Amino acid sequence: MRIAVWIVLVGASVGSVASGRLRVALALAALKALLVGLEFMELRSAAWPHLLGFVAFVLAVAGGLILAA
Amino acid sequence: MSTARRALASPPGGVLLWLVVALELLTFGLVFAAILRLRLVDPVAFRAGQGVLSVSKGLALTVLLVTSGLLAAEAVHDYRVRRWALSRWLFVAAGGLGVGFIGLKVRDFAGLVASGHRLGTNDFWDTYFLATGFHLAHVVVGVGLLLGVAARVGRTTFGDPETAIVGSALFWHLCDLAWFFLFPLFFARG
Numbered sequence A: 001m002r003i004a005v006w007i008v009l010v011g012a013s014v015g016s017v018a019s020g021r022l023r024v025a026l027a028l029a030a031l032k033a034l035l036v037g038l039e040f041m042e043l044r045s046a047a048w049p050h051l052l053g054f055v056a057f058v059l060a061v062a063g064g065l066i067l068a069a
Numbered sequence B: 001m002s003t004a005r006r007a008l009a010s011p012p013g014g015v016l017l018w019l020v021v022a023l024e025l026l027t028f029g030l031v032f033a034a035i036l037r038l039r040l041v042d043p044v045a046f047r048a049g050q051g052v053l054s055v056s057k058g059l060a061l062t063v064l065l066v067t068s069g070l071l072a073a074e075a076v077h078d079y080r081v082r083r084w085a086l087s088r089w090l091f092v093a094a095g096g097l098g099v100g101f102i103g104l105k106v107r108d109f110a111g112l113v114a115s116g117h118r119l120g121t122n123d124f125w126d127t128y129f130l131a132t133g134f135h136l137a138h139v140v141v142g143v144g145l146l147l148g149v150a151a152r153v154g155r156t157t158f159g160d161p162e163t164a165i166v167g168s169a170l171f172w173h174l175c176d177l178a179w180f181f182l183f184p185l186f187f188a189r190g
Helices: A002-019 A022-040 A048-068 B015-041 B043-052 B055-080 B084-114 B123-152 B161-187
Strands: none
Touching: A002 A022, A002 B055, A002 B161, A022 A048, A022 B055, A022 B161, A048 B015, A048 B161, B015 B043, B015 B123, B015 B161, B043 B123, B055 B084, B055 B161, B084 B123, B084 B161, B123 B161
16 A cells, blocks of 8 residues: 555656646645655544544645645 | 554654644745745746756655655554564665755755855745755754664664654654645746
8 A cells, every 4th residue: 555655656746747737736745745644644543633634734735825826 | 553543642653743743834834835925926036946946856856755755654564563674674765765865955955056046146046945945954854863763673672662663754754745845836837
């Protein structure tokens, strides 16, 4: 699973450069942050408030940046 | 490794490290907002600065960080299943890639300074050096933690392995998260 996440992370990074568009790149950044949080930082097994707090934070930051961009 | 959901009072990496991560993420959030503001209020200067940055170098830095993150996550997993030697070498490899990141970033800074782009040149370069320098400082601390843990895994016992082992990796992943947003904010041109 962690290897699969790494492949997605690298693919999303390349996709971010290939698109060249800030909003697309920020959306991909949010996807990468969620994957790292859930899998590498082990939030998949964390308490629900912790897990949901992290997801909400990432979505709020990315959403705010995308809307303002 | 157990798949049971953890108690709120015992998050992966420990409460202390998560407090640190939360504060750092909030701080980086302000940095992201400052970069975006600069993009919006002075797009001409921002685009001119972006034209100097190397996208391929930025992508290489990203790949170094995410690969190191994978190795750190694997090291934590191997520690949990008591494969000490493998865990130690994975921490060493993760730290080594972190050293690679530092080397590439320092080269990037040196090249920019040599070509006349430095702190005080204009708002773009002030923001670039301060934001990526702030991130680089975290990477340096993270590498120290990874290599410090690597030196001890399997050789000494940890009083609080959750904080020492998982917490060190957690701090390292924070560097990933921050870079994920710094990268497009500085390098995406559209």
